[in-house]
Amino acid sequence: MSDVSFLALNTKPSAQLSYTFSAPSETPKPVLVVFLNGLGLPQAFWQPIITQLKDLRKDSTLPAFVTYDRFGQGQTTDRDPQDAGAEDPTHGHDCLESVRDLRQFLTQISSDKFSLDLESVPLVLVGNSIGCALARLYAQEYPGTVTGLLLLDSVLANSDFVSVFPDPDAADFDPASIAPIPMEAIKAVRAGARRIFHPDVGNKEGLSRRNLRELLPDSDGPLLKGPSGTGPYVTVVGHDFDAFAEESAKMGPPKPVTNRFVNPYWHRYNEGLAKITAPEFSKGPIIAPGAGHFVQKDNPEFVVQELNELLEKVL
Known part of the structure; x- marks a missing residue:
C-alpha cells in the first residue's frame, strides 16, 4: 500500500488533505489516474x-495513480475551512466547491510530482457513487x-431518491401499479428513503x-469535451441487480421492491x-458481477479489468 502523505491547498492553507501517489513508468507525458x-x-x-x-501492467506502460480523502473524510481529519461559518x-x-478543491489539488500534484502544468497532464477519473458526479x-x-x-455505480444525481417509488398519496395513484406489493410497504420505503x-x-x-439536481439535471448531458475536442472515453458500470437488492434489504427496502x-x-x-x-x-x-453499490470493494478484479481496458485506449 502506498504511504499516505498530506498536502495543504494553496487556496485553503489552514487545512491538509491526505493522499497517496504512485509514480508512473518513465514517460515524457504521464497519464494521471485520479480516484474519486x-x-x-x-x-x-x-x-x-x-x-x-x-x-497486470508490469510489462507495460504505467500511469501515475493518486487517491485522496476529501475534507472531513477518511484520513483527512481537517474539515473544509469554509465550513466553519x-x-x-x-x-x-x-x-x-469540491471540484474546485480537486482542481487545486491536482494542480499542485502535477507541479510537485511532474514539474508540469496541469493542462499538459492527461487525466483519467475513476469515481464511485457521488465521486462519479464529481468526475462529470x-x-x-x-x-x-x-x-x-x-x-462505478454513479449516484442518481438528479433524483430525490423518494420519487423512485410510486406515491400512494398522489391523486392519480393506481394500486394496481404496485401489486402485489402492499401499499404500506411502499409508504415505508419512501419514508426510509x-x-x-x-x-x-x-x-x-x-x-x-x-x-x-441543479448542477447535473440530466443523466445524458451535457456532452463532455475531451482533449482535442474529441472524447473523452467513458465507461459506465452499474451494480449487480441481485447483489444490490440484497444489500438494500439490510437497510430496509425488501428485495422485490428494489428489483421492481x-x-x-x-x-x-x-x-x-x-x-x-x-x-x-x-x-x-x-454490470459488475456480484457487486452492490460499492463496486471497488465488492469486485475489484472487475474494476481492474475495465480500468486497464480504458488505459489501453489512452496510454
Whole structure:
C-alpha cells in the first residue's frame, strides 16, 4: 500500500488533505489516474485496485495513480475551512466547491510530482457513487482536460431518491401499479428513503447534495469535451441487480421492491450516462458481477479489468 502523505491547498492553507501517489513508468507525458471516493468508502479501498493493476501492467506502460480523502473524510481529519461559518456544517459546501478543491489539488500534484502544468497532464477519473458526479462536474468545468472516465455505480444525481417509488398519496395513484406489493410497504420505503438518502440529509463530511439536481439535471448531458475536442472515453458500470437488492434489504427496502422500482430506474440513469460522450468513445452500461453499490470493494478484479481496458485506449 502506498504511504499516505498530506498536502495543504494553496487556496485553503489552514487545512491538509491526505493522499497517496504512485509514480508512473518513465514517460515524457504521464497519464494521471485520479480516484474519486463516494460518501461511504475512503481512499483506502482503491489500493487493491492499484496493486492489481500494477501487477497486470508490469510489462507495460504505467500511469501515475493518486487517491485522496476529501475534507472531513477518511484520513483527512481537517474539515473544509469554509465550513466553519456554515449555518449547518453537514451542508457546509457543495460538489462544485469540491471540484474546485480537486482542481487545486491536482494542480499542485502535477507541479510537485511532474514539474508540469496541469493542462499538459492527461487525466483519467475513476469515481464511485457521488465521486462519479464529481468526475462529470470536473470534466464540465474544465473542458478538454479529461481523457477518460470510469463511472462505478454513479449516484442518481438528479433524483430525490423518494420519487423512485410510486406515491400512494398522489391523486392519480393506481394500486394496481404496485401489486402485489402492499401499499404500506411502499409508504415505508419512501419514508426510509427520505430519512436516509434525500438530498436534504447532510453528512459528516459537510458535502451537500442539495443543489446536485441543479448542477447535473440530466443523466445524458451535457456532452463532455475531451482533449482535442474529441472524447473523452467513458465507461459506465452499474451494480449487480441481485447483489444490490440484497444489500438494500439490510437497510430496509425488501428485495422485490428494489428489483421492481430501483434497479430499472438506476439502469435507465446509467443508459443516459453512456451518452455524455460520442458513441465511439462510450462503453456501457455494463454490470459488475456480484457487486452492490460499492463496486471497488465488492469486485475489484472487475474494476481492474475495465480500468486497464480504458488505459489501453489512452496510454
